Amino acid sequence: MSFWFWHGLRNGIQSTRYPHAPETAPGVTPGRPVDTQFSSAEEAAEAAAVCPTGAIHAESARAVVDLRKCIWCQRCRFGCPRPLHWETSHTWAAGSAARGAASPLGSPFGHSLHVMVVDAGDCGACLNEVKQLNNPLYNIHRLGIFFTPTPRAADVLLVVGPVSENMKGPLLKTYEAMPEPKRVLAAGTCAITGGVFGRSFMSHGGVPSVLPVDLEIPGDPPPPLAILDALLLTAGRAKHSTLSNPETAPSPDHGPRLVKLP
Amino acid sequence: MTVSPPPPAQQRMFDTTALATEVARRFGTAVTRTSENGGAASWFVVEDRSALVPLCRFLFSEAGCGFAGMIVEERNEWNLRYLFLNPGCGWVYCILRLPLSTRTVPSISVPVHPADWYEREAEDLFGLTFQGHPRLGDFVLHDQVWQEGLTPMRKAFDAGQTQFELRPQQDWRPTLVVQDPGAFAMPVGPVYEGGIGESVHFLLETVGEDVIRAVPRLFYNYRGVEKIAEGKSLWDVLLLAERFSAKSAFAHSLAYCQAVETALHLETPPRARHLRVALSELERLRHHAGVINGICRSTALAVSESHAAIIEEKLLRASAAFSGHRYLFGLNTPGGLRRDFDSEATSALLRSVDDALQLLERLEQRLSYSSSFLDRLEDVGVVSPASARHLNLLGPVGRASGLRRDVRRVCPYSGYQHFQFQVAHEEEGDGYARLRVLFAEARQSASLIHQAIETLEPGPLCADPVPIRAAAALGWVEAPIGAAGHWVSFGRDGTIERYRILSPSFRNWMGLHVAVEDFAFQDFPIILSTFGLSATECDR
Numbered sequence: 116m117s118f119w120f121w122h123g124l125r126n127g128i129q130s131t132r133y134p135h136a137p138e139t140a141p142g143v144t145p146g147r148p149v150d151t152q153f154s155s156a157e158e159a160a161e162a163a164a165v166c167p168t169g170a171i172h173a174e175s176a177r178a179v180v181d182l183r184k185c186i187w188c189q190r191c192r193f194g195c196p197r198p199l200h201w202e203t204s205h206t207w208a209a210g211s212a213a214r215g216a217a218s219p220l221g222s223p224f225g226h227s228l229h230v231m232v233v234d235a236g237d238c239g240a241c242l243n244e245v246k247q248l249n250n251p252l253y254n255i256h257r258l259g260i261f262f263t264p265t266p267r268a269a270d271v272l273l274v275v276g277p278v279s280e281n282m283k284g285p286l287l288k289t290y291e292a293m294p295e296p297k298r299v300l301a302a303g304t305c306a307i308t309g310g311v312f313g314r315s316f317m318s319h320g321g322v323p324s325v326l327p328v329d330l331e332i333p334g335d336p337p338p339p340l341a342i343l344d345a346l347l348l349t350a351g352r353a354k355h356s357t358l359s360n361p362e363t364a365p366s367p368d369h370g371p372r373l374v375k376l377p
Numbered sequence: 378m379t380v381s382p383p384p385p386a387q388q389r390m391f392d393t394t395a396l397a398t399e400v401a402r403r404f405g406t407a408v409t410r411t412s413e414n415g416g417a418a419s420w421f422v423v424e425d426r427s428a429l430v431p432l433c434r435f436l437f438s439e440a441g442c443g444f445a446g447m448i449v450e451e452r453n454e455w456n457l458r459y460l461f462l463n464p465g466c467g468w469v470y471c472i473l474r475l476p477l478s479t480r481t482v483p484s485i486s487v488p489v490h491p492a493d494w495y496e497r498e499a500e501d502l503f504g505l506t507f508q509g510h511p512r513l514g515d516f517v518l519h520d521q522v523w524q525e526g527l528t529p530m531r532k533a534f535d536a537g538q539t540q541f542e543l544r545p546q547q548d549w550r551p552t553l554v555v556q557d558p559g560a561f562a563m564p565v566g567p568v569y570e571g572g573i574g575e576s577v578h579f580l581l582e583t584v585g586e587d588v589i590r591a592v593p594r595l596f597y598n599y600r601g602v603e604k605i606a607e608g609k610s611l612w613d614v615l616l617l618a619e620r621f622s623a624k625s626a627f628a629h630s631l632a633y634c635q636a637v638e639t640a641l642h643l644e645t646p647p648r649a650r651h652l653r654v655a656l657s658e659l660e661r662l663r664h665h666a667g668v669i670n671g672i673c674r675s676t677a678l679a680v681s682e683s684h685a686a687i688i689e690e691k692l693l694r695a696s697a698a699f700s701g702h703r704y705l706f707g708l709n710t711p712g713g714l715r716r717d718f719d720s721e722a723t724s725a726l727l728r729s730v731d732d733a734l735q736l737l738e739r740l741e742q743r744l745s746y747s748s749s750f751l752d753r754l755e756d757v758g759v760v761s762p763a764s765a766r767h768l769n770l771l772g773p774v775g776r777a778s779g780l781r782r783d784v785r786r787v788c789p790y791s792g793y794q795h796f797q798f799q800v801a802h803e804e805e806g807d808g809y810a811r812l813r814v815l816f817a818e819a820r821q822s823a824s825l826i827h828q829a830i831e832t833l834e835p836g837p838l839c840a841d842p843v844p845i846r847a848a849a850a851l852g853w854v855e856a857p858i859g860a861a862g863h864w865v866s867f868g869r870d871g872t873i874e875r876y877r878i879l880s881p882s883f884r885n886w887m888g889l890h891v892a893v894e895d896f897a898f899q900d901f902p903i904i905l906s907t908f909g910l911s912a913t914e915c916d917r
Contacts, residue, residue, distance in 0.1 A: 189706070238623040239575065239911055239914070279600050284521070285597070
């Protein structure tokens with residue numbers, strides 16, 4: 116059995132240096148569509164027409180993306196007449212539009228943030244991406260972030276899924292069992308606006324309809340680094356360099372607002 | 378609740394004609410044969426409802442058919458389709474037509490045990506009562522949330538409504554628990570494992586150390602996918618097919634696309650078929666790495682867990698670098714694929730797959746020498762071949778118990794008949810057998826990716842569009858968890874009239890209790906992880 120020990124030693128440290136250094140491995144993020152300038156209003160309207168969820172709309176010659184509705188179907192990327200520009204970032208978590216700027220939990224939680232995850236009707240992708248944060252390539256323990264099995268010890272409630280009717284009760288009970296101060300993060304487009312499931316007899320169309328959400332992480336699913344970034348923002352540890360640069364960030368009037376935290 | 382082994386099998390192999398002759402000989406005019414949807418499958422119409430149970434018993438117990446699921450359709454009459462899959466003659470449909478005023482249907486779940494959950498589901502969602510079924514009630518619509526009498530899958534029910542009156546507000550309690558001095562029931566879930574586990578509830582009942590009854594309670598993730606698909610365009614339902622279960626998104630979107638292609642007579646070009654095989658196998662490889670990671674985690678062998686997690690993440694990254702999405706969303710489209718890949722991308726994919734396979738083989742070799750690991754898996758969670766057949770377990774779980782069933786072999790799709798691969802199988806049916814099947818399938822997947830990409834020829838990627846017509850068809854795939862079927866029925870206006878997902882997790886969740894019962898409490902997470910189930914795929 117000692118070979119496991121040698122195996123561990125020989126493989127060395129595999130973890131990313133993020134957020135101390137950028138992570139640029141191919142495939143670490145699917146990227147995201149960004150606002151794109153076309154030469155005419157007709158072209159922009161044509162580009163917006165391919166979106167099945169209405170996440171893109173044309174503003175004169177500019178196609179504007181609302182990431183909160185984007186389901187990463189890539190119909191505006193491949194096989195369409197007017198493809199949008201996609202950038203390979205992963206820092207797009209934003210304060211909830213309804214709640215305004217989310218305040219970070221602050222220094223007592225800086226290196227000890229306990230996260231409770233609740234699967235509220237998730238398709239498995241967001242949940243798996245959250246789970247990936249525990250693997251050695253991300254290893255969020257090194258940043259003092261832990262997943263906790265009990266809501267009594269949790270500071271952050273990370274919800275995935277559009278909130279199915281059958282999970283609403285367990286979700287609210289989990290929230291009530293958490294001590295103050297607490298923050299709620301909605302991970303994935305389904306958790307923000309309901310995504311493809313929308314609002315129906317069985318789906319509440321996102322966490323904001325049942326709980327006050329502090330931070331939204333668009334994505335279908337958001338890659339592990341986007342979730343990590345949101346957790347660092349919540350802990351008040353995100354450096355400004357990890358926030359999107361203003362050039363590529365969606366315009367403030369549409370789409371998520373990127374909230375710079377102190 | 379132990380499952381008694383089936384009666385001694387006196388099974389014969391039938392081909393399509395022999396099956397039709399035998400059914401005609403046994404049932405006479407009570408069952409007629411129809412050639413609906415061409416001659417690819419055998420269609421039997423049950424004219425006399427009393428012939429339904431004997432016919433299903435004959436198909437399941439004597440004709441060697443596996444039960445593949447039940448599709449209830451509400452048209453101007455009830456259409457109940459019972460699907461069987463026969464290794465000799467492919468798909469067998471038994472159709473029972475009943476007037477819409479009918480509320481009771483004969484239950485087939487006594488002779489055909491795998492039909493049990495399908496009937497419970499239909500009772501909950503359509504309000505049909507299955508005569509002779511031992512336990513109906515609280516299933517999809519949880520009793521603590523839903524008032525009895527709601528039937529959301531009926532056409533008259535509006536999927537968009539969000540306000541319901543009359544909600545019971547008490548907590549759910551099991552109706553039947555083991556009672557004995559010292560007996561207790563341990564509830565687990567629906568939020569457990571820090572929530573990183575999917576939302577499922579288990580009631581584990583015991584009188585000491587061993588679990589004597591394990592009752593899973595599912596459908597916490599029920600989002601009514603089949604209902605909200607009704608009336609949508611085929612492009613919008615494609616998004617749902619892809620997103621109800623992301624860990625097998627490509628397999629399910631492929632099954633959906635194949636159903637649409639069959640219904641509309643779309644011919645997929647060879648290049649798209651090859652790429653679909655490569656992407657399906659890439660997904661299987663990644664999925665199995667994830668399940669192996671779960672098994673290592675459940676046995677608390679930390680280094681191996683890390684090792685498997687790295688492989689899974691590397692394959693996720695390879696998927697994104699290749700296709701643009703870590704879970705292969707947005708690639709399938711009815712008629713082919715939505716984007717092409719150049720030779721640089723395909724050779725980079727092959728390199729990533731080879732690397733991942735090498736790491737997996739190293740992991741397998743080390744695990745096979747780890748006695749503490751093997752002690753937790755060997756002779757634990759045993760599903761005997763008889764139980765596996767009786768419950769019709771699918772995918773790697775069934776194959777680890779000697780059921781050599783794989784729809785890639787029985788009913789090849791997307792050109793699988795042109796590729797060389799072996800159907801991995803084991804006989805022991807314990808946790809270690811399931812792990813070995815996972816490793817063997819991962820090897821086969823890597824080989825299939827190589828074959829599919831190396832024989833790739835230039836050509837078109839998508840069939841030309843055709844008009845949508847009112848038709849219905851089944852598309853099937855061997856998803857990573859097991860055989861999955863998608864039934865798509867178009868209405869006259871070109872929208873989806875009925876969408877039905879026959880999910881492999883649904884079946885294997887039903888069989889899980891056989892593996893858990895009579896084993897110790899601490900074995901439960903290990904057995905659960907070796908099944909590699911997905912709650913969201915079951916719940917839809």
